[in-house]
Every structure is written in structure tokens, then in C-alpha cells.
Amino acid sequence: MSIWNPWHGCKKISPGCANCYVYRRDESIGKDASIVSKTNDYDLPLKKNRQGGYKLDCSGGVVFTCMTSDFFLDEADDWRQGCWDMIRQRQDLHFHIITKRIDRFEKCLPPDWGEGWDNVTICSTCEDQARADYRLPILLSLPIKHREVICEPMLGEINMEKHLATGLIEHVTCGGESGSGARPCHFSWIQEVRRECVRSAVPFTFKQTGAVFIKEGRVYHIERKLQMPQAQKSGYSYIPNMGLAEQIKYTLPDRQQLFARLGRSAFRSRFYLTDKDKAYVREKGLDTVRRHAQDIVAKRLSAENPANDGKQTPMKGHPVFIAQHATACCCRGCLEKWHNIPSGKVLTSDEQAYITDVLIEWIASRL
Ligand code: SF4
Ligand SMILES: [Zn+2]
Secondary structure, eight states: OEEEOSEEOOOOOSGGGTTOHHHHHHHHTTOOTTSOEEOTTTTGGGOBOTTSSBSSOOTTOEEEEOTTSOTTOGGGHHHHHHHHHHHHHOTTSEEEEEESOGGGGGGGOOTTOTTOOTTEEEEEEOOSHHHHHHHHHHHHHSOOSEEEEEEOSOOSOOOOHHHHTTTOOOEEEEEOOOSTTOOOEEHHHHHHHHHHHHHTTOOEEEEEOOSEEEETTEEEEOOHHHHHHHHHHTTOOBOTTSOGGGGOOOOOOOHHHHHHHHHHOTTGGGOOOOHHHHHHHHHHOHHHHHHHHHHHHHHHTOSSSOTTTTSOSOSSSSHHHHHHHHTTOSSHHHHHHHHOOOSSSOOOHHHHHHHHHHHHHHHHHHO
16 A cells, blocks of 8 residues: 655535544644645656566555545646556556545546446545535446545434445545544444444444443544554444454343333334234244244344345334334344444344344233
């Protein structure tokens, strides 16, 4: 991996820019980051070493491009074509361009861009729902071969499910904000985007906690050097079928507290067994219904990414289905939110047995 900064300096345009690290770093050395200028590295991809080889020689490697500015900044309009020429010439490298200005992309393309270039990934950032709603439809509508999304610094809950479902986004990264004055990042926001990625089988990286991290109502102030390691250690990144989530540590809820919480939920406490359901359970016996529950849990919930997740549990037709809705064992999202069982992993036999127990406990209590 290498970095190529053809110009330096930028203009703030988005809530995510408030604590921009380019500004922070420049301020610390008395420099004005709002002045945009070409760097000495402008033609780095073509620079040669004494042996006549390319200086930037990481064949097939990723080149993070324009990391101290924005590639689509209008101040750089006169310089960009030269960059495209170099990118075209260096087919052995993969250029990764992160932008907050995806809405300028079309105006900034080289004439032979066509359907996009194989050696370029365009990554749109979106730090909150408003930015996601505006930028992601643009990102998806453009001729681009490789698309990624970065939600960093994540400033609010973001739902991007419908965009992920297109299959056109290759990777999503989320993370909190660092530095003094950092705005808080809630773990629940990270989990929500991760669940959406799991459902669409999109790789997901939880990059860093940020300096102010809120988890289960507690505020954690995390020092800079621990922000990335803690995110990595959490196991909350996701690559389909890699079993990363197996390392996630979690505790099942206390059963009494769980039932008390479910009782306080207007939605969950709406579910009840009809006389017909009760007669069915009495006729079959709880042991048989337990076997049905085991079977339903295994078939509909246990895969890493169950088919139709979120909609796999009918509202009626079997007392176990009713119990699933009443106890929030209806889908992997609810299992994560109510029972702490991480989504994106194959359920172990212990986890399946726990869910079955909860379902049967609820059914038995209704008879
Ligand atoms: S677009 Fe990026 S580099 Fe430019 S001000 Fe915003 S955060 Fe900083
Ligand atoms: Zn559910």
C-alpha cells in the first residue's frame, strides 16, 4: 500500500469535515490547510529511481490517492487530467480515491473513462443519513468499476440497506471520530450498518472506535493508540464466510430481565397464543413442540446469513412462530438487539438450544 498526494489542502463542505485531520495537522505546524497547492509528488506514479524502475513500485498494490485533499475539489480542476493520464499509464497499480464530492465526479472524468477503469476504486464517504441519502444514489448511478463506502467519522445512525442490496458496493467501512473535540460514535450505529452488510453479503470493516464511544448507554473515552486495536479486537468486521464473528465476546441476557423487558415492549407483548394454538400445543405436547422449535431455529435462523433474514418468520401458522415474535427470536437482527447474539455467524448448538429454551418458556407460560 502506498499514498499519493498530488495536491494538498482542501475546503470544508460537510459535517464530517468539522474536525478534518488535514486541518488539524496543518494548524499544528502553523499552516493554512484551506490553501490548495500542487505537491512535489504530483507526478509520483511516473517518477523513476536510479535503477530506472518506478519509485512507486508495488505491483498490483493499492495507492491511496489524494489523502490530504479531495480528488474532486474544484480548485484542482486544472491538475486532475494529468493525474488521470498517470493512472491510465500505471495499470499495474490500483488507485483508491476517497471523496466527499461524488456529485462532481461526472464533470471531472477523462474523455476515455467509458464504463470505468479496472484500476480505480471510488469511495464515497457518508457520515450521516442525509449524506448517505444524497451521495449513495449518485455513487450507484455513475459508471464506476469498483465502489466503496466510508462512514467515518460516523455522526449518526445510517440506513443504506437498499443501496447495499444492489450488489454494486464492494466494501463498507465505519468508524468514530478521533482528536480533541471528537463527536461521539454509538456502537449501535456500527452494529446496524454491519447487519445491513451481512444481509447483503458486503464486506464490512469496523475501523476505529473514535475518541468518544458509546456502548450500552456508557460513554468510553478511548485514547488514540487504542481506537483502532479495540475496533479490530471486537471481531465486528465482517467478510462473508470467514467466521470472524466467532471471536465476538458477548453475554446472554438474564432470562428474568429479558422477559420483563419483552413485557414492556408494546410490539412484543402484542403477540398471544390463540385458543387454537393452545389446543395444538396441548394435543402435541411440549416435547414435540420443542422439537418443532429446534427445527425452525436450525432451518430459519442458524445460517451465517439466513435466507430472507428479517422476513423469515410468519406471523401465524405455528405457535413457535408467535413465540419467536413475542421473544424477539424472529430474525438475526432481533437476536442481536435483544439477546446479544451477534449476526454474521453460524449459530452454535448452545446458541440454538438457548433460543429454543426461550421459545418453549414463553409458550409454556401462556398455556
Ligand atoms: S473533504 Fe476531506 S480533506 Fe477536505 S476538508 Fe473535508 S474532511 Fe478535510
Ligand atoms: Zn426480527
